[in-house]
Amino acid sequence: MYAIIKTGGKQYRVKQGDVIDVELLKVDGNAVDFNEVLLLNTGTEVKIGAPVLTECTVTGELLGQVKGPKVVAFKYRRRKSSRRKVGHRQKYSRVKITSITAA
Secondary structure, three states, X not given: OEEEEEEOOEEEEEEOOOEEEEEOOOOOOOEXXXXXXXXXXXXXXXXXXXXXXXXXXXXXXXXEEEEEEEEEEEEEEOOOOEEEEXXXXXXXXXXXXXXXXXX
């Protein structure tokens, strides 16, 4: 059984026991519910939402925050003594999928 969920403007294919990194979540406690389920495959049937399945919920456990890879933006103009270096490192929430429920 797997589901396709939408969070943070991105879509993820998840099944029970998966650990995924999603955009930073503001939640209280450790339980995370993803209500925007786009597709659910139970093995025998496939349910497709239009646009979402309202009776399905994916529940996860918040494991913590992690940082993504460092991205460096370097701008350089030749013969002008002009250079600019800016770095960025995105923060993500690491979530372990505990259950997929369907009514």
